Amino acid sequence: MYDTAIIGSGPAGLSAALNLKLHNKDFVWFGSADLSAKVEKSEKIANYPGLGMITGTALNRSFSAQTDQMGIVLTDRMVTAVMPSEEGFSLLAENDIYEARTLLLAVGAAAAKGFRGENELLGRGVSYCATCDGFLYRGKTIAVFCGDRRYEHEVLYLAEQAEQVYLHVPYAGCEIDRENVEILQKPIVQVKGESRVTAIILSDGTEKNVDGLFCLRSAVAPAVLLPDLAVDGAHIVVNRRMETNLPGCFAAGDCTGRPYQIAKAVGEGNVAAHSILEYLSQYGQTQSK
Amino acid sequence: MYDTAIIGSGPAGLSAALNLKLHNKDFVWFGSADLSAKVEKSEKIANYPGLGMITGTALNRSFSAQTDQMGIVLTDRMVTAVMPSEEGFSLLAENDIYEARTLLLAVGAAAAKGFRGENELLGRGVSYCATCDGFLYRGKTIAVFCGDRRYEHEVLYLAEQAEQVYLHVPYAGCEIDRENVEILQKPIVQVKGESRVTAIILSDGTEKNVDGLFCLRSAVAPAVLLPDLAVDGAHIVVNRRMETNLPGCFAAGDCTGRPYQIAKAVGEGNVAAHSILEYLSQYGQTQSK
Numbered sequence: 001m002y003d004t005a006i007i008g009s010g011p012a013g014l015s016a017a018l019n020l021k022l023h024n025k026d027f028v029w030f031g032s033a034d035l036s037a038k039v040e041k042s043e044k045i046a047n048y049p050g051l052g053m054i055t056g057t058a059l060n061r062s063f064s065a066q067t068d069q070m071g072i073v074l075t076d077r078m079v080t081a082v083m084p085s086e087e088g089f090s091l092l093a094e095n096d097i098y099e100a101r102t103l104l105l106a107v108g109a110a111a112a113k114g115f116r117g118e119n120e121l122l123g124r125g126v127s128y129c130a131t132c133d134g135f136l137y138r139g140k141t142i143a144v145f146c147g148d149r150r151y152e153h154e155v156l157y158l159a160e161q162a163e164q165v166y167l168h169v170p171y172a173g174c175e176i177d178r179e180n181v182e183i184l185q186k187p188i189v190q191v192k193g194e195s196r197v198t199a200i201i202l203s204d205g206t207e208k209n210v211d212g213l214f215c216l217r218s219a220v221a222p223a224v225l226l227p228d229l230a231v232d233g234a235h236i237v238v239n240r241r242m243e244t245n246l247p248g249c250f251a252a253g254d255c256t257g258r259p260y261q262i263a264k265a266v267g268e269g270n271v272a273a274h275s276i277l278e279y280l281s282q283y284g285q286t287q288s289k
Numbered sequence: 290m291y292d293t294a295i296i297g298s299g300p301a302g303l304s305a306a307l308n309l310k311l312h313n314k315d316f317v318w319f320g321s322a323d324l325s326a327k328v329e330k331s332e333k334i335a336n337y338p339g340l341g342m343i344t345g346t347a348l349n350r351s352f353s354a355q356t357d358q359m360g361i362v363l364t365d366r367m368v369t370a371v372m373p374s375e376e377g378f379s380l381l382a383e384n385d386i387y388e389a390r391t392l393l394l395a396v397g398a399a400a401a402k403g404f405r406g407e408n409e410l411l412g413r414g415v416s417y418c419a420t421c422d423g424f425l426y427r428g429k430t431i432a433v434f435c436g437d438r439r440y441e442h443e444v445l446y447l448a449e450q451a452e453q454v455y456l457h458v459p460y461a462g463c464e465i466d467r468e469n470v471e472i473l474q475k476p477i478v479q480v481k482g483e484s485r486v487t488a489i490i491l492s493d494g495t496e497k498n499v500d501g502l503f504c505l506r507s508a509v510a511p512a513v514l515l516p517d518l519a520v521d522g523a524h525i526v527v528n529r530r531m532e533t534n535l536p537g538c539f540a541a542g543d544c545t546g547r548p549y550q551i552a553k554a555v556g557e558g559n560v561a562a563h564s565i566l567e568y569l570s571q572y573g574q575t576q577s578k
Contacts, residue, residue: 011338014338015336015338015552018335018336019336022335022336046307046311046359047304047307047308047311047559048339048555049300049303049304049352049355049555049558050337050339050340050348050351050352050355050555051339051340051351051355052354052355052358053358059339062339062340062341063338063339065341066338066339066340066341069341069342070335238529239529240527240528240529240546257529258563259559259563261556261559261560261563263555263556263558263559264556264559264560265556266337266338266339266552267550267552267553267554267555267556267557267559267560268556269338269552270336270548270550270552270553270556271550271553271556274547274548
């Protein structure tokens with residue numbers, strides 16, 4: 001059992017990881033080896049104290065060097081389900097179960113949303129895991145949202161299973177070129193269906209009939225992961241200690257609301273880590289190996 | 290009339306200043322040319338994201354370079370009184386009045402306290418301004434708390450006026466050597482008196498009869514500056530937007546509570562600046578020159 005599971009490798013998750021590491025906690029940190037795509041893409045950052053005018057790429061590189069220097073390991077897996085357990089939380093990531101006493105959601109603003117209808121139809125045609133559910137769609141028609149280039153191999157796998165794939169990617173330069181894959185020019189905004197998924201709707205109102213929708217993102221919307229989590233629109237509700245409404249579950253960074261700022265995220269990650277340390281202290285002896 | 294007055298030059302005040310400057314706001318920033326004595330004295334900082342393992346001195350130097358680069362000016366004066374006005378706040382600093390639409394308190398944890406009895410006896414023997422009130426104590430006995438080396442010239446001025454001075458300094462290497470100045474080995478914990486100051490009490494219980502107490506600090510306790518400000522013990526009460534209970538008055542950094550961390554302070558300074566921008570937007574046209 002880990003002391004903490006951190007989901008998200010942006011500035012908030014990173015800031016928390018640094019503090020938990022300094023306190024010798026045993027944690028698993030889920031995220032992308034690239035840390036934050038959002039930071040990476042920032043052209044110039046002028047308002048992060050201590051670093052002057054810096055590019056996002058350079059800042060991300062500094063973040064990465066710091067975690068390496070401290071021996072912090074990142075687990076490049078997508079958490080697709082979380083179950084509150086008696087002792088904390090059970091997390092499912094690519095068919096492995098991770099148990100943790102506390103949970104920190106630092107999943108960013110984008111992941112906090114999800115498509116209209118996605119939550120309601122999860123497990124009834126909406127899936128987050130190509131490997132787990134791909135075989136169910138052999139010979140069928142599916143839609144795929146591929147949030148990051150690094151999931152393209154999963155799209156290819158799905159294209160081998162399904163007869164027809166409607167694909168949307170939010171980035172430029174997608175290299176998938178298969179006869180049965182149609183690249184959608186407009187983004188998906190909604191998934192429809194009564195007992196099961198029947199169609200997706202695009203931003204221009206176009207409807208495509210599908211049997212399923214795969215959402216391949218670096219993180220699943222928190223309200224989907226944890227249905228009892230209190231949210232306010234697309235944001236997780238937290239107090240000044242970064243506690244959510246669920247005991248042992250904390251949140252930090254863009255997923256807790258505006259302003260979407262690196263300084264805010266590192267501050268909240270720091271506060272969350274300290275609240276987690278205090279929460280863990282009730283168990284006396286640390287769980288650290 | 291300034292858009293904003295920031296009191297405090299630690300990481301919280303700095304973070305806010307960077308953001309207000311980027312948004313072309315016209316603000317006055319009160320603090321020490323050395324920025325943060327607390328950061329300066331930190332031996333090693335390992336948990337500030339982006340800078341690896343760094344000394345406090347080096348971090349403070351980076352902070353300073355960044356403000357210079359952006360043309361941000363620091364006003365090295367102590368604010369000794371704040372009056373809410375119809376349009377915002379009037380601040381008194383060394384006999385000059387500054388008017389500002391909004392106020393950000395980023396005064397740190399130490400200044401948030403003050404001695405027992407200090408608030409009650411302010412103006413009745415307790416003073417924050419040697420230049421303003423020193424002459425009142427000619428031939429009398431006073432106590433002086435000198436919070437920083439850079440106020441030692443004020444202590445010397447007071448020693449010229451008063452017959453006897455009890456001095457306490459919280460730092461090492463005070464160079465004041467006057468016949469009528471007795472350096473107290475124990476810190477002052479309380480100031481006593483009914484209608485006026487009559488004595489101070491030290492941490493070991495010793496009482497010294499005095500006619501007045503001068504507190505020379507980089508910032509005055511917020512609850513003294515603004516008697517209607519809601520506080521919880523030594524901390525200013527704020528919400529997630531860093532709003533205090535007083536409209537137009539915000540707070541950030543150590544003065545809002547634990548954890549006392551640089552990352553938390555820069556995060557809160559950033560959030561406060563964004564809340565201030567939103568608050569100012571109600572006045573339409575910016576006040577910027």
